[in-house]
Amino acid sequence: MRYYIIAGEASGDLHGSNLLKALFKEDPNAEVRFWGGDLMQQVGGTLVKHYKDLAFMGFAEVVMNLRTIFRNIDFCKKDILAFNPDVIIFIDYPGFNMRIAKWAKEKGFDTHYYISPQIWAWKENRIRAIKRDVNHMYVILPFEKDFYEKKHNYKVHFVGHPLIDAVNQFKDADVVDFRKKYDLDSREIIALLPGSRKQEIERLLSEMLSVVNDYPQYQFVIAGAPSQSYEFYKKFIKQENVKFISNDTYSLLNNSYAALVTSGTATLETALFKVPQVVLYKANNISYQIAKRVIKLKYISLVNLIMDKQIVTELIQDDCNTKNIKIELEKVINNPSRSQILENYDELIKLLGKEQASEKFVHILKTLKSLAK
Numbered sequence: 001m002r003y004y005i006i007a008g009e010a011s012g013d014l015h016g017s018n019l020l021k022a023l024f025k026e027d028p029n030a031e032v033r034f035w036g037g038d039l040m041q042q043v044g045g046t047l048v049k050h051y052k053d054l055a056f057m058g059f060a061e062v063v064m065n066l067r068t069i070f071r072n073i074d075f076c077k078k079d080i081l082a083f084n085p086d087v088i089i090f091i092d093y094p095g096f097n098m099r100i101a102k103w104a105k106e107k108g109f110d111t112h113y114y115i116s117p118q119i120w121a122w123k124e125n126r127i128r129a130i131k132r133d134v135n136h137m138y139v140i141l142p143f144e145k146d147f148y149e150k151k152h153n154y155k156v157h158f159v160g161h162p163l164i165d166a167v168n169q170f171k172d173a174d175v176v177d178f179r180k181k182y183d184l185d186s187r188e189i190i191a192l193l194p195g196s197r198k199q200e201i202e203r204l205l206s207e208m209l210s211v212v213n214d215y216p217q218y219q220f221v222i223a224g225a226p227s228q229s230y231e232f233y234k235k236f237i238k239q240e241n242v243k244f245i246s247n248d249t250y251s252l253l254n255n256s257y258a259a260l261v262t263s264g265t266a267t268l269e270t271a272l273f274k275v276p277q278v279v280l281y282k283a284n285n286i287s288y289q290i291a292k293r294v295i296k297l298k299y300i301s302l303v304n305l306i307m308d309k310q311i312v313t314e315l316i317q318d319d320c321n322t323k324n325i326k327i328e329l330e331k332v333i334n335n336p337s338r339s340q341i342l343e344n345y346d347e348l349i350k351l352l353g354k355e356q357a358s359e360k361f362v363h364i365l366k367t368l369k370s371l372a373k
Helices: 010-026 038-043 059-064 066-083 094-106 126-133 142-152 162-172 198-209 230-234 249-254 265-272 285-294 302-307 322-333 337-351 357-372
Strands: 002-007 031-036 046-050 087-091 111-114 136-139 189-193 219-224 242-246 258-262 277-281 313-316
Touching: 002 010, 002 066, 002 094, 010 031, 010 038, 010 087, 010 162, 010 265, 010 357, 031 038, 031 066, 038 046, 046 066, 066 094, 087 094, 094 111, 094 126, 126 142, 136 142, 136 357, 162 249, 162 265, 162 357, 189 198, 189 249, 189 265, 198 230, 198 258, 198 277, 198 322, 219 230, 219 249, 230 242, 249 265, 258 265, 258 322, 265 277, 265 302, 265 337, 277 302, 277 322, 302 337, 313 322, 322 337
Parallel strands: 002 031, 002 087, 031 046, 087 111, 111 136, 189 219, 189 258, 219 242, 258 277, 277 313
Antiparallel strands: none
16 A cells, blocks of 8 residues: 655654554555654655754744745645555644645545644644645544543544553663763763744743753753754753754653653653653743733643643743743652652553554554555
């Protein structure tokens, strides 16, 4: 079979890579073209566009890059027509993927959406487009199944969260001596995860680094994104007690005592590695003011959203400053807050379901295609 997969962000590349592994295991002769990144490329198939050329953060940034976005949409449509896949698989990235899904359904392509757009957070009216344009939706968060089926009468497939597979696979692999590899001493590590997009790194890394000199008893390590070079990060690093590693975030989390984390998928990854964290978010002010008015959520981190209560502190916009970061970091490196966070993480992991989300997706897809014949 021929598969066309579209992932537009670093997290989509991770989930797409595990999906490709399961796909090739089930269908060794599969022909695949995809939008994604280095992780997907390492598994196989043909990389069409890298996500680093696609990811724009915030409302203002999207508007500023509309010409590029529309050019990519036109190119994608032409590439799909030329490839003529049996299945198109969308991985999150809704602003782009929903446009392609509408066009693809009209053209008669079989559309499957792996990792639902977060319409429960905002743009709930997208449910009409999803019902119209997506043949099959696969959800990864426990509350999403009820949201779609009970609230909107739209059947979906719950496959569990693919991060469980990614983290467990990493923990089972042979891991080199992390401290030796990166020339780290014996002090406990505080991980700094400032995100993968340039805009969020520019806004948050300096805030994270502003507390470094207050904690000489710890060593701080920045998790560099694969899409950004060290030269980009270097201009923010003014302190001596800071190390930088690139494209090895899981190794870092696996060896960390605490973390400062940009809101996003990384908050859940940090929880799965059982690292107490403080979640930070700071956006372009225009984007933030718009988001405040349209996003209807009590929390911004996946960890708190899934648990439906605050188990990690979120410092948002003006609250994301040196004083507050230091106050909250003190809590996660000391008891009783630290122990309580770790207990809540155990409960979170139970809620997320069992392993093999990618394999479940491929099995359901194969069954559906067989029934359609």
